Amino acid sequence: MKRVRPIGLPPFPWISYFSELNVRTYVKAKGKPGVYFFSLDAGNRIVVEVARKFFHLPYLNAKINFKKEKTRKEFHCRRNDARANPGEFHITYRPSTEVYRTKEGTLENWLTERYCLYCKDSQEKIYRGEVHHLPWPIQKAECNIYHNTILKSNNIPLTHSMSEPLIHYSESLKVALFPLVPVY
Template sequence: MARSWIMKQVWSDLLFMHIPVDEADVIHRIPPGLELDTYDGQAWIGIVPFEMKGIHPRGLPAVPYVSQLFELNVRTYVKHGSKSGVYFFSLDCDKPLSVWIARTFFHLPYYNADIKVARDEGQTRFEAKRTHKGFPAGEFAASYKPASAPFRTQPGSLEHWLTERYCLYTDKGNQLYRGDISHDPWELQLAVCDLEYETLSAPFSRSSPDVLLHYARELHTYIHSYQKL
């Protein structure tokens, strides 16, 4: 059972860009103790730009500056025992204080980045450039918008497998952690995306040129305290 939540976040204006990749390029990038999760034998990575807002610890109000940020994360999908979750390779963010908090207290690979977001007539343009000193560069620029009515994913479908995950895994040294996340099921929409450039998927060999695109308007999430594994 998940522990009591410690932080609330509202995730909004998300693009899920999922790319099928060769398992061999992913498996050595996840820590010992985690198993790469695949769908019908296929490994996936996700590139997800979005806005996070309404951030506040339980029992405290949202604080200006740290209560809103833009984020661009790169993830894959893993298991620990029978518990499926998300493992992040990188999380680029435009708020240095938020980066420091996430790296220091949540052991997550957050990086400082310049991020510019513009919205016009239902379309979002999201541009990010990593600026974190001493770490590899990363760039992304794309315009995206929803292209269907909202829908709930069906259990057993690829879309459900990719998105309906309620914990993250991370590590520090030789210690694994699991952080549970509570939220309602995703309401997704099909998406269209004009990708200008991105370097984040460069370390991975694509097993297909196809990219799976989904959009989500907003989701209220509750973050729980970590458990050591």
């Protein structure tokens, strides 16, 4: 994540840049499609605590290493937060096509063109946060997954039918998250 900050403020060097791994699903509430996060692992303790308190997002502390060599990237996340089961994810990946925009009606479009997130507070009250961004500039990608226990740590079984990854890559996208509003 780059330049993360409240709208109208400059980025802060010690919290505005961090790596993140999220496990999410796709949901609808009152007819509006969005994403719901099972977990968001981040390598910045301040970000984790602020996001948990003010955005009700299930951020967890993790040790994350990210390396970039030309087009090849290596990402290694090891969760180290006592609030959750341990988990690890280690992958290398690289884009394998030119940048393109998804087409309406495709799975790629359905997965990427979501303009809100849903979360719940400690009393199970559901909130929605509007998310504004341009369409994702994506590329197909290839990867090698060396270790993946992140799904299992979220009590999501990794079945054989889910073993082939569907992977896309995006170099960057500016996103704005607006204040949360109660839904239910």
